[in-house]
Every structure is written in C-alpha cells, then in structure tokens.
Amino acid sequence: MYKLLMLSALALAPLVASANIQSQGDAFSPEKGLDLSSSFEAQRTAIVTALGDGKTYAEISPDDRQRVTSSLNRISGLLGDVQSVNQLPAATKVEVFNEQELVNTLLTQAREDSRLVCTREKKVGSHRATNSCMTVAERRRAREETEQQLSKMRRVQMPAAN
Structure with missing residues (x-):
C-alpha cells in the first residue's frame, strides 16, 4: 500500500511542477x-x-x-x-x-x-543548544574577520627570553 501511494505521488509530481510553472x-x-x-x-x-x-x-x-x-x-x-x-x-x-x-x-x-543558514550551537560553558541564524555573507564576513584576528595574533612577537 505504501509503495503504491509513493508511486502515485511520484507520477503526479511532474504534473504539479508544470502547473506551477505555467501559473507564474x-x-x-x-x-x-x-x-x-x-x-x-x-x-x-x-x-x-x-x-x-x-x-x-x-x-x-x-x-x-x-x-x-x-x-x-x-x-x-x-x-x-x-x-x-x-x-x-x-x-x-x-x-x-x-x-x-x-x-x-x-x-x-x-x-x-542573502540565503539564511541556521545551525544549532552550544555556547561555551552551557549545555543548552541555541539556534544561530546568519546569511551566507554574514558567515563569510565573520570567518574572514576571525582569520584576520588570528593572523594579527600570530604576527605579534613574544619578548625574547633571557
């Protein structure tokens, strides 16, 4: 019965898709x-x-x-x-x-x-997961900013030990 229902749904899918395209x-x-x-x-x-x-x-x-x-x-x-x-x-x-x-x-x-991407994240020190939603561009900017900060930290030289 389940297979029959799925086959009929798959058979009707192209008809539904073409109806949506034509109605636009x-x-x-x-x-x-x-x-x-x-x-x-x-x-x-x-x-x-x-x-x-x-x-x-x-x-x-x-x-x-x-x-x-x-x-x-x-x-x-x-x-x-x-x-x-x-x-x-x-x-x-x-x-x-x-x-x-x-x-x-x-x-x-x-x-x-502009596509919104949501992830479930646990904050440091917490066991509760929260949703974090950002656009693809916001995620890219955050990643680039973090990479720049890490790069600056690497360039800072430690004082010479005596």
Missing part, C-alpha cells in the same frame, strides 16, 4: 533570472519589488543595486516599443543580452549571499 506567467522568478522572452516590464517591476523587500536580496551592495537598476533602465530604453527582442538590430540585441547577463549575475550572487 510573465512574473520574474529569482531562480530563473531575467528572461526577455517574457514580458520585460512585469519582470522589471518584480525585480524592483524584490530589491526593496529586504529579504530576497538583503545582501546586495548599494553599488550592485545601482548597477542592476541602471541595467534595467538601459534594457527598457533599448527595447522601446518593440514586442520581441528578435525585432531588434543585431548590435542592440548584443547590448540587451549583455545587460541581461549583468542583471542575472548580480541578482544570482546577491540572492545566494
């Missing part, structure tokens, strides 16, 4: 990235909203945020009133593609850095 329509998906084969303005609005929500791209730097915004503005200007990217001249297609890749690269890195 032209909305921007952080996993998929900016896709100019869909409605650009809908995706642009979704990206700007995600940049402002403080969660999806919490670790994006102000410079990268500005670069994403300016790239979206350039894409919008290059597309103009054209219905499809295929209607653009070849040189403009290349510019649009380069801007799209820049946006996707910056947003992918910021999204990965």
Whole structure:
C-alpha cells in the first residue's frame, strides 16, 4: 500500500511542477533570472519589488543595486516599443543580452549571499543548544574577520627570553 501511494505521488509530481510553472506567467522568478522572452516590464517591476523587500536580496551592495537598476533602465530604453527582442538590430540585441547577463549575475550572487543558514550551537560553558541564524555573507564576513584576528595574533612577537 505504501509503495503504491509513493508511486502515485511520484507520477503526479511532474504534473504539479508544470502547473506551477505555467501559473507564474510573465512574473520574474529569482531562480530563473531575467528572461526577455517574457514580458520585460512585469519582470522589471518584480525585480524592483524584490530589491526593496529586504529579504530576497538583503545582501546586495548599494553599488550592485545601482548597477542592476541602471541595467534595467538601459534594457527598457533599448527595447522601446518593440514586442520581441528578435525585432531588434543585431548590435542592440548584443547590448540587451549583455545587460541581461549583468542583471542575472548580480541578482544570482546577491540572492545566494542573502540565503539564511541556521545551525544549532552550544555556547561555551552551557549545555543548552541555541539556534544561530546568519546569511551566507554574514558567515563569510565573520570567518574572514576571525582569520584576520588570528593572523594579527600570530604576527605579534613574544619578548625574547633571557
């Protein structure tokens, strides 16, 4: 009975997944990235909203945020009133593609850095485990700071013994 239930659930999984993909329509998906084969303005609005929500791209730097915004503005200007990217001249297609890749690269890195990772840790001198949640970027900064402090401690020379 259990095997039959699992097999039927596995058989229905692709149908459920395709229904979710089709129901998203032209909305921007952080996993998929900016896709100019869909409605650009809908995706642009979704990206700007995600940049402002403080969660999806919490670790994006102000410079990268500005670069994403300016790239979206350039894409919008290059597309103009054209219905499809295929209607653009070849040189403009290349510019649009380069801007799209820049946006996707910056947003992918910021999204990965903004991912929250939680661990159970026991504080020194305590037997109680607590949850410690930090973003990937916060963990990287803490590790680099610790490495710098250890490096400074190694450089301090001990006084010569007589």
